[in-house]
Amino acid sequence: MNRKRKIVIVSAIGILALVLTTGWRVLAGGDGWPPEPWSLEGIWTTMLPTPAGISSINSFIITAQGAEGMVYTVVGKHPQCSTTGLGMFPEADRLSDMMGYFVRTGANTFRISVIYHGVKEGGPERMGLGEILYMTVLTGTAEFVDSETLVLNDGTIGVYAADQDADGDRLPDDGAKPVVCFQGTQTFKRLPMFPSCEPTPMPGPPQQ
Numbered sequence: 001m002n003r004k005r006k007i008v009i010v011s012a013i014g015i016l017a018l019v020l021t022t023g024w025r026v027l028a029g030g031d032g033w034p035p036e037p038w039s040l041e042g043i044w045t046t047m048l049p050t051p052a053g054i055s056s057i058n059s060f061i062i063t064a065q066g067a068e069g070m071v072y073t074v075v076g077k078h079p080q081c082s083t084t085g086l087g088m089f090p091e092a093d094r095l096s097d098m099m100g101y102f103v104r105t106g107a108n109t110f111r112i113s114v115i116y117h118g119v120k121e122g123g124p125e126r127m128g129l130g131e132i133l134y135m136t137v138l139t140g141t142a143e144f145v146d147s148e149t150l151v152l153n154d155g156t157i158g159v160y161a162a163d164q165d166a167d168g169d170r171l172p173d174d175g176a177k178p179v180v181c182f183q184g185t186q187t188f189k190r191l192p193m194f195p196s197c198e199p200t201p202m203p204g205p206p207q208q
Contacts, residue, residue: 038147040064040072040102040110043191045079046152048184056081060188062102072102074114085118085159088180089133092118100138108144112152113137117170134179135160135172142188150188157182 040062047055057080065071076098084092100114115137119130140155158178166173 038108038144040069040150044150044188045191046186046188048186050082050086058098059191060098070104072104072110074098074100074102074112076100076114076116078116083118085134085136088159089118091120092133093121094119094130098138102142105141110142111140112142112155113139115171132162132165132170134162135165135170137172137178140186145187148190148192150190152186152188155184155186157184 041064042062044060044062046058046060048058050056057078059077059079061075061077062072065073078095078098081095083095084090096117096119098114098116100112102110102112105111115135117132118134118136120133122129122131137158137160138155139158140152142150142152145151158172158181160172160176160178164172164176164179172178
């Protein structure tokens with residue numbers, strides 16, 4: 001191998017290494033990555049208004065997939081949420097956990113995609129296995145407002161019926177249109193560390 005070719009190969013390897021190690025800077029648009037030491041990992045809560053004026057409360061546990069911070073896994077819970085899809089599926093008894101992703105699109109912006117299911121409990125004839133009545137998909141773009149606040153700016157909640165899952169994979173079929181689609185902004189708050197309280201004095205044992 002002549003010297004000129006060796007120099008070209010070494011230079012190409014150096015450029016590839018530079019691209020791999022500075023991907024964040026390119027995505028962020030400069031050398032200032034990260035602009036703030038904010039982390040998406042943690043526990044987040046949000047309250048979603050309903051037509052009845054009662055807020056639906058949801059919680060999300062977010063963890064990073066790898067050290068790059070590009071893709072995050074979301075597992076969600078429903079501390080207070082309508083199991084019936086706001087009355088559209090009155091036979092639903094419970095909701096599955098929410099599962100999905102946050103994908104970084106910029107320094108402090110993300111794309112979100114989450115799904116959960118409304119389930120009718122199964123009796124002995126179904127060996128205790130529940131029946132999925134509907135699927136709900138949450139999508140949108142999220143952005144940090146500050147280190148403790150995340151806003152879903154253009155969120156949509158699409159509700160799909162069970163018969164829109166022809167192949168039985170528990171996901172809406174490609175091209176399926178939701179039975180109903182809600183749109184709105186959601187604000188996520190990071191779960192704080194709560195301070196200790198002053199213990200209430202307890203009565204002692206009765207005197208003999």
